[in-house]
Amino acid sequence: MAIEEEQQAVPIFLPEYISASNLSRALKQHVGPFLQDMEEMGFENVTSDTIFTGETAALIAMEYGFEPTVDTGSQRDLRPRPPPEDPSVLPSRPPVVTIMGHVDHGKTTLLDWLRKSSVAAQEHGGITQHIGAFVVKMSSGKSITFLDTPGHAAFLSMRQRGANVTDIVVLVVAADDSVKPQTLEALKHATSAKVPIIVAITKVDKEDARIEQVKADLSRHGVEIEDYGGDVQVVCVSGKTGQGMEDLEENIVTLSEILDVRAEDDGMAEGWVLESSIKPQGKAATILVKRGTLRPGDLIVAGKTWAKIRVLRNEAGLELDSAPPGTPVEILGWRELPTAGEQVIQSPDEAKAKTAVEYRMEMAEREQSSIQLAEQEQRQREKAAADAAAEGESGPTTAGESTEPGVLTQNFIVKADVVGSVEAVCGTILELGSHEVRPKILRSSAGQITESDIDHAATSNSIIVNFNCTIPPHIKQRAEEAKVKILDHKVIYHVVDDVKAALSDILPMNVSFRVHGEAEVLQVFPINLKKRVFRNIAGCRVRNGSIKKSSRVKVLRRGEVIYDGKIDTLKHVKKDVQEMGKGTECGIGLEGFEDFQPEDQIQTYEEIKERRYL
Structure with missing residues (x-):
């Protein structure tokens, strides 16, 4: 019986992405044992929410004796035409x-x-x-x-x-x-x-x-x-x-x-998005046509957006009635701004264009959710590991939430004239930083700074980077009122300098100590202040430097600091003095400390804070 069953594999149809729990149901398995089988097959950290690609799910289904077919969904997507068989006739x-x-x-x-x-x-x-x-x-x-x-x-x-x-x-x-x-x-x-x-x-x-x-x-x-x-x-x-x-x-x-560069000037057009931006007339993208000819009214898909071509313009702003291969044109009529570098493919009709975009959005969402899931699982594992380890020092200050303990982050919002610049500026900013401070980009988009950007920056403590865009006066005023900093530049190197400076601002300062004087306690005198109130004063000899009354002071006993504070009284014989030099003897009384012993060391020091730069 078993042999016969094996020969007749059960056909099963799998989607492009499927969660472990759904897959176990499709394969008629209980989730618990199924996840154990997964571990045995070599999958690590699989939970019921883990998402598999269709190919992986197909391999697993085969293990259970099914004959899988994976829905590639590619029928819904738009694909470029196959390359021409004989380019020389084009x-x-x-x-x-x-x-x-x-x-x-x-x-x-x-x-x-x-x-x-x-x-x-x-x-x-x-x-x-x-x-x-x-x-x-x-x-x-x-x-x-x-x-x-x-x-x-x-x-x-x-x-x-x-x-x-x-x-x-x-x-x-x-x-x-x-x-x-x-x-x-x-x-x-x-x-x-x-x-x-x-x-x-x-x-x-x-x-x-x-x-x-x-x-x-x-x-x-x-x-x-x-x-x-x-x-x-x-x-x-x-x-x-x-x-x-x-x-x-x-x-x-x-x-x-x-x-001998050649291309078809008929059939479905293809091209590449060179740049995109928001113009007064609407969302515009510059396309370089590589094959076929684009005309007003055509439907095109680029990445996760589509357009019905409203206007084709050349570089001189003249409207064209067609754009053959090798022509750069500006196209108006986009639903959303396409990203620079996306491939443009002409669609036979609006329904196909919409379906292709929906399919691409679905794919992106699924990919995103599987990435987020993986990141979440990773975070949980890291958190468990961190909890198991001793509690480290407290996280960073107000500059922003930290991604890692001990790392300070500064939030940024990036706005630029065109999508290509947005990407480039974001890339440049993210390359900056060190193991102590890091930039984090919360939002980035093409177009002018809006009021919501200012509000978002104010609540998230972000700095706005504005590249090559004009800032409307009311936005400037709103930013001033909300105390939001705007870095406005046209040259990428200036952006780098300003972002470095902003990150340097949140770097913790370098704190160093400079010892000004050292004195040794020779003996301890109890001094009668009033009636039966006595107070210990240390009779000291200044060994190095000078002891100033205004300095901060440490008491060291056998190399360990047992007191850190201020000098209350500094006397020479019975006279109050402000400073005693090397080789002199004096009496020192400290605020809130009397437990002196002979041979204690008293050091006066100053704390020096220096700004650090990236």
Whole structure:
């Protein structure tokens, strides 16, 4: 019988995520023995609330003789199309070029020059808004799409994404400054994403330009440049005078022809979110279209939000009726702000878009709840361990609740102009701190500071970091009234400095003691104060330094402190004095202490408190 049963495995349908208690019910097992079986199978700390993924649950079900099918739910989600079988037959698209390099190395000047030429070609007025990407039309009629990634170390995460959507990286190195840490960082991203590089040596019009030095530095860091027999092109340019700019554009076109970048301009569109922010017209996101063509009225999904495209705009603020591959466009019509770096996929209809977003939300919630559960279990275990250990010293002061005993936390609320900056600023803040003080970000979002942010900061004792946003006057006033500190900056390095200072403020002070004088008790005199009230006074000789009446004082007996307090009387013979020097003899009476013995040491000291900095 048993053999027959084994051969006929019972089919079972499992969801993507399932709790241990539900799984035991589905497998017709009692929870208690089932959890014991789990432990035997090697699962640690399993409770009835532990959530398994469908794959894990399927393996467990097989152990019990079931034949599982896991609901992947993927039918509800939107997926990109499979890559084309033969890309060479597809129409070509403009190459996407990301400009990377160290801050202050002239990226912006270079971009402005390119942008001017693109604006001049389109014959519009100046750029009305900066959407982080723009298209330059060459005199030959070819187009190039430029992405502008910020140059700070903090925008690392964005830059990694930038390298994903990029065909060519232009690495900007200043001729007067050569290779810097951020230059190497950009290099690392480009090489890890296997993106070809063109080096642009900027500021060549400056007197202290050292072009050969830059080339030598680059080759030392593994860039195989043409002059040294490699295949990386180097162009000397100046964003101010425009020198070498046409060569740079030519090089980009030549390299893109070699790369032969192509994409379908039909079918369901795909792309990437470069940036998103709240504009007066509504929630806006800059999208780089990679495949297909976007048009107003299309439905798109990005991460856990979707949009019916209300308006497509190019970098000059002009409304477009279509956005083919390689085009950066600003899209209005989002339900929620998408996160920078999310993939954008076109949906055939609204129902599908909503279902996909619901599915993604569900997945995120389940993942979140399983993480929270794991964290809760971990906390309970740590608490039990901590309770078992001796009670340590009391936790931190009012600056904020502590995550670990002895660690002080300072709460922050982060607001920035765009989502990418929010992430970058949060990342930068969280990197600061030490084993004694740590930053904790309670809220972060794109957009201006709101009244609720001020109220939240006031109740949670938080500092608001405002990056690249204007602060309305009534908000400033409200913050002053609520005594909420706002750090308002446009440069990430200034944010770092201010956050460090704020964390330094809650660092406990360095307390040190400086001994000013030492006296030895030679004998003890009982002095009659009134009637039968006597008081012991120590007859002492000052061995070192001087004894001041105003100083704090310790009494040491055989190396142990038996009293710490203040001097009540200091006498020389019968006269009250304020200070006695080395080698003199004096009588010392202490506040609330009379238990002197000969050979006790009396030390006067001062407590020195020094501020510490991170």
